[in-house]
Each structure stands twice: as structure tokens, then as C-alpha cells.
Amino acid sequence: MKILVLNAGSSSLKCQYFIDEESIASVTIERIREKESYTVLTYANEQREHTSTIKDHYEAFETLFSLLKESHIITDVTELNAVGHRVVHGGPYFSRPTLINTEVIEQIRSLIPLAPLHNPSNLEGIEVIAKAYPALKQVAVFDTAFHQTMPEYAARYPLPYDLYEEAHVRRYGFHGTSHAYVAKEAAKMLQQPLETLNLITLHLGNGASAAAIKGGRSIDTSMGMTPLEGLMMGSRSGDIDPAIIPYLVQTQEMDVEAVDAMLNKKSGLKGVCGNNDMRKIIEKINGGDDKSQLALEMYVYRIKKYIGAYATSLGHVDAIIFTGGIGEHADLIRKMVCKGMKQTFGMILDKEKNRSVSGEKSAIHNPESRIDLLVIPTNEELEIARQTKEVISRLS
Ligand SMILES: Nc1ncnc2c1ncn2[C@@H]1O[C@H](COP(=O)(O)OP(=O)(O)O)[C@@H](O)[C@H]1O
Ligand SMILES: CC(=O)OP(=O)(O)O
Numbered sequence: 001m002k003i004l005v006l007n008a009g010s011s012s013l014k015c016q017y018f019i020d021e022e023s024i025a026s027v028t029i030e031r032i033r034e035k036e037s038y039t040v041l042t043y044a045n046e047q048r049e050h051t052s053t054i055k056d057h058y059e060a061f062e063t064l065f066s067l068l069k070e071s072h073i074i075t076d077v078t079e080l081n082a083v084g085h086r087v088v089h090g091g092p093y094f095s096r097p098t099l100i101n102t103e104v105i106e107q108i109r110s111l112i113p114l115a116p117l118h119n120p121s122n123l124e125g126i127e128v129i130a131k132a133y134p135a136l137k138q139v140a141v142f143d144t145a146f147h148q149t150m151p152e153y154a155a156r157y158p159l160p161y162d163l164y165e166e167a168h169v170r171r172y173g174f175h176g177t178s179h180a181y182v183a184k185e186a187a188k189m190l191q192q193p194l195e196t197l198n199l200i201t202l203h204l205g206n207g208a209s210a211a212a213i214k215g216g217r218s219i220d221t222s223m224g225m226t227p228l229e230g231l232m233m234g235s236r237s238g239d240i241d242p243a244i245i246p247y248l249v250q251t252q253e254m255d256v257e258a259v260d261a262m263l264n265k266k267s268g269l270k271g272v273c274g275n276n277d278m279r280k281i282i283e284k285i286n287g288g289d290d291k292s293q294l295a296l297e298m299y300v301y302r303i304k305k306y307i308g309a310y311a312t313s314l315g316h317v318d319a320i321i322f323t324g325g326i327g328e329h330a331d332l333i334r335k336m337v338c339k340g341m342k343q344t345f346g347m348i349l350d351k352e353k354n355r356s357v358s359g360e361k362s363a364i365h366n367p368e369s370r371i372d373l374l375v376i377p378t379n380e381e382l383e384i385a386r387q388t389k390e391v392i393s394r395l396s
């Protein structure tokens with residue numbers, strides 16, 4: 001089966017072309033909307049890279065298709081069996097991967113207010129393809145689906161009950177495809193059935209979330225009704241006192257839209273130190289920049305607090321998994337997260353191993369550690385290809 005998978009993140013577009021479960025080619029476009037967007041095509045063990053300005057996701061999709069054509073990877077798009085899309089918010093409508101039709105498109109559109117940084121780019125991809133190749137089957141795989149197993153007491157907010165019934169106000173959780181994928185990979189690495197494991201997965205990308213996974217099922221996660229709750233992120237605040245919002249509206253001449261844009265786009269690492277690229281933040285810290293140092297300390301402290309919380313939710317923890325661009329590559333962050341966690345949690349990092357790991361699957365704990373510490377590169381695209389294949393197979 002030939003499946004093209006599109007994963008439009010908030011600042012990136014990742015694409016992989018699969019024949020059955022084999023990845024034939026991949027294209028990653030990073031830093032969309034910034035002066036220097038960075039495109040990498042990987043095909044037949046070769047990498048082609050270039051830098052250009054890509055002003056939005058629409059332009060990123062155009063760049064992607066012309067690259068695949070030029071390189072003779074997909075010369076005729078109609079030969080594909082399906083396109084699988086990452087869709088971030090499935091709201092109350094979707095708890096499984098779904099074949100896309102016009103009704104599904106409208107439901108995804110109606111969820112834009114709940115995922116303003118994501119659902120629009122996810123939709124753009126779906127619509128570009130629907131327009132150009134109307135006969136091609138498209139499947140949506142939702143970030144929220146994996147967290148549907150959260151118990152009600154974890155999923156609900158302590159708000160008036162009617163808000164849940166009338167306006168679907170509850171916690172949904174995100175990055176589900178990634179948390180599910182790395183949990184399965186962790187079970188393989190540990191050579192134990194997933195059903196027996198208690199895991200904390202840390203997806204640290206531009207968006208970031210933690211999940212508590214018991215026996216392969218999500219029992220809690222740090223993102224909520226929208227991908228704004230929880231950990232500090234690239235440009236999103238994560239947890240704050242909700243009273244800050246009316247306070248700003250009342251005292252700072254900001255309307256609700258301005259506060260919302262600030263919380264989603266001008267906060268987090270970017271808000272504190274002006275930068276949302278962890279590589280640059282680390283460079284600046286080495287150059288003595290105090291704001292970058294503070295941003296990093298806040299970022300790490302908040303991850304540690306969630307580890308503490310989820311150790312309590314799970315009872316005991318078998319392994320903590322680092323994934324996402326930062327979790328996979330930033331050994332400094334992993335080291336800071338594990339520091340001072342020996343006494344209470346028995347976490348002991350092997351500093352040498354940690355330093356040498358960047359982007360590959362590896363255990364980074366000392367043999368004495370009570371909790372296994374693992375770096376596992378996420379592969380949301382492979383997981384989406386698998387789920388897309390399942391949906392398409394059921395049709396025939
Ligand atoms: N070698 C590295 N060292 C530190 N941070 C890195 C490295 N490579 C990537 N990152 C960080 O990973 C983040 C992007 O993660 P990614 O998962 O690709 O994002 P997205 O959420 O857009 O999919 C950025 O903050 C980037 O700086
Ligand atoms: C939901 C979310 O935050 O996604 P990303 O990390 O791709 O921005």
C-alpha cells in the first residue's frame with residue numbers, strides 16, 4: 001500500500017512516503033514563517049537540504065509536492081492508496097482515525113478555536129489535496145484520540161458541570177500519536193509487555209506535553225482542552241493562573257484576542273527570552289545571556305513538576321521517555337531534568353551516555369537507576385501510516 005503521510009506541526013511540515021511500512025522518502029520543512037525556513041529531503045540514503053523563505057503552510061505544501069515530483073519519488077499522485085493526515089484536535093467528534101469527507105472537513109474546521117495554531121494548517125493540507133486530487137482517499141489521525149482513555153476525574157475541569165454538557169469543556173490532551181508510538185517502542189526496548197508497564201512520556205518539541213501511561217493507556221496528560229495547558233513550550237505559556245487573563249483585559253488595554261495571541265504565540269520560551277528555538281537558546285546561554293538561562297530553568301522546572309505529579313498518578317514508574325526535537329537532541333535539557341531526582345524517584349542518569357545521544361534510540365540511565373531513562377525518537381508519521389492503512393483496508 002502506498003501512503004503519503006503529512007504532519008503539519010505549528011512551525012514545521014513533516015512528510016513521509018511509505019510503501020507498506022517502509023519509509024521510502026521524507027521531507028521536513030522547519031521554521032515555517034521565519035526568515036530562513038529549512039527544507040530537507042531524504043531519499044535513497046541521500047539528503048538534499050536548502051534554505052529559503054516559506055511564508056505559510058500552503059507554500060510549504062507546494063514546495064513539498066514539487067520536490068517529490070522533481071526527484072521522481074511520486075510522479076503520479078493518483079497512484080497513492082491514501083494520504084494520512086495528522087489532525088491535532090478531534091474534539092468530542094473523533095476518537096478513532098477517520099476517512100475524510102466534506103462533513104469531516106467541516107467538523108475539523110469547527111474545532112479551529114480549540115487548536116488555532118494547528119487545525120488550520122492540518123486543514124490546509126487536506127484541502128490542497130482534495131482540490132487537486134478529488135478521488136484520492138484521505139484519512140485523519142487525531143492527536144486527541146489516544147487520551148480518550150483518561151479517567152473522568154483527570155479529564156474534567158473543576159468548572160460548572162453544564163459547561164461540559166453544553167460546550168464540551170473538558171481536557172482532551174494532544175500529541176497522542178507520539179505518546180502512543182514511543183510507549184510501544186519503550187515496551188520493545190524493555191522487552192516487557194506494554195500492558196505491564198507504567199510510563200511517563202515527555203514529548204518536547206515546539207509544543208510540549210507529558211503523559212502518564214499505564215498498561216498502554218493514557219491516564220493523564222499535561223495538555224488540556226487546547227494545546228495551551230501544561231508544560232512551558234516554544235511560544236505557548238503552558239499552565240498559568242487563569243486570573244491573569246481578566247487582569248490583563250481590565251488593566252492593560254488588551255482585548256481577549258490579544259491575550260489569546262500572546263498566550264499562544266508570544267509566551268513560553270519566546271516570551272521569556274525572545275527565542276523559541278532551543279538550539280539558539282543553548283548557544284546564547286553559553287554566551288552568558290541571563291534571560292535565556294532563566295527561560296531554560298523555568299522550562300526544566302515545569303517538566304520536573306509534571307514528573308512528580310505523574311509518579312503519583314501512576315503509583316510507580318518503570319521508565320521515563322524523552323522524545324520530540326528537544327527530548328531527542330538536547331542532552332543539556334535531559335541532564336537538567338534528571339538532576340536532583342535521585343532521592344525521591346531513584347532517577348540516576350549516565351552522564352556520558354546522555355551526552356553522546358542525539359536523535360537515536362538509547363537507554364541513558366545508570367544501572368543503579370530505579371527508573372529506566374530512555375531517548376526514543378518519535379515517529380508520528382509511521383504511526384499515522386499504520387492507522388491510515390487500517391482505515392483503508394476496512395473499506396475494501
Ligand atoms: N540538536 C538540538 N539541540 C537542541 N534542541 C534541538 C535540536 N534539534 C532540534 N531541537 C529543538 O527541537 C524543537 C522542535 O522540535 P520538533 O519536535 O521538531 O517541533 P514541532 O513541534 O514543530 O514538530 C526546537 O525547539 C528545536 O530547537
Ligand atoms: C499539539 C501540538 O502542540 O503540536 P506541535 O508540537 O506539533 O506544535
Ligand SMILES: [Mg+2]
Pocket residue numbers: 009205206207
Ligand atoms: Mg511536533
